[in-house]
Amino acid sequence: MAIATLDTVVLDCPDPLALARFYAQVLGGEVKETTDGTDSWVELRGAPGAPLAFQSAPGFVPPAWPAAEPSQQFHLDLTVPDLDVAEKAVLALGAVPLDATDRQRTFRVYADPAGHPFCLCAS
Known part of the structure; x- marks a missing residue:
């Protein structure tokens, strides 16, 4: 329970x-x-x-990505139908790419305007 x-x-x-x-x-x-x-x-x-x-x-102090010190603590996974379209939209809103260069993966990592990591994940 x-x-x-x-x-x-x-x-x-x-x-x-x-x-x-x-x-x-x-x-x-x-x-x-x-x-x-x-x-x-x-x-x-x-x-x-x-x-x-x-x-x-x-x-x-925003967490560092992907450094172990200081720890990132947690991140958000956000599912999207099209990674390229979603990437363009979040960058226009002020997100910063952290690990988004590998276009073969099913996810890309960004930081929000306060520095929290989040992933855009293909649905």
């Missing part, structure tokens, strides 16, 4: 609203800001898959 269920994947970042807008463009969904007037927590709602939220982290 499970002890818990996954509620939300939360990404620490320097600018939660900007990163939420990036992922809204990539995944769809609606950006929902906090109602307390702070920008320390922003959610992405209505996108397929696990819910995402973005939390302000003063002093945030």
Whole structure:
């Protein structure tokens, strides 16, 4: 029997609203800001898959790819129907290629604007 269920994947970042807008463009969904007037927590709602939220982290240092130190900790795998089309779109939104030169593989690695690694994976 499970002890818990996954509620939300939360990404620490320097600018939660900007990163939420990036992922809204990539995944769809609606950006929902906090109602307390702070920008320390922003959610992405209505996108397929696990819910995402973005939390302000003063002093945030993005993980290194693929270096073991400091550890990357985790990354997101995003399934797409066409790698070339998806790559063009995420680069236009501010993603940075980390390991995307091998065109024979079924995945390519990028960093979002805050430096979190994510993969575009062929469906």
